[in-house]
Amino acid sequence: MNNLLVYKGFTGSVSFSADDNVFFGKIEGINDLITFEGSTVQELQQAFHYVIDEHIKDCENEQIPVEKSYKGSFNVRLTPELHRKAAITAKLRGRTLNAFVKDAIEKAMIL
Numbered sequence: 001m002n003n004l005l006v007y008k009g010f011t012g013s014v015s016f017s018a019d020d021n022v023f024f025g026k027i028e029g030i031n032d033l034i035t036f037e038g039s040t041v042q043e044l045q046q047a048f049h050y051v052i053d054e055h056i057k058d059c060e061n062e063q064i065p066v067e068k069s070y071k072g073s074f075n076v077r078l079t080p081e082l083h084r085k086a087a088i089t090a091k092l093r094g095r096t097l098n099a100f101v102k103d104a105i106e107k108a109m110i111l
Contacts, residue, residue: 003015004028005025005044005045005048007048007049007052008052008053008056008068009068009069010027010029010030010052010055010068010069011027011028011029011069011070012025012026012027012028012036012048012052013025013026013028014044021039022037022038022039023037023038023039023040023041023043023044024036024037024038024044025037025044025048027051027052027055027069028069028070029068029069029070029071030067030068030069031067032055032067034051034052034055035051036048036050036051076101086100086101
């Protein structure tokens, strides 16, 4: 099951409110809070596309960069011991810690 929508480089979460009988979501991975909703899956998808298109227009009108979901950088929280081991292992392999973590993630991917 996939609870995400993707459009123009943006990712939106999807949830359902049984109390309100509505699907709703928000754009993930950006600083702005952008939400959308719909009574049907089709309405939800249309609302998602609409808010993305409007966000892009707003950014262009305000001459600010369009911030897309998942820019390619994130913080990883580790225990100090795991951090130390990863840094030493990366160094022993002639890699930066960043490259070491990237390689490990790529090897673990199932997509």
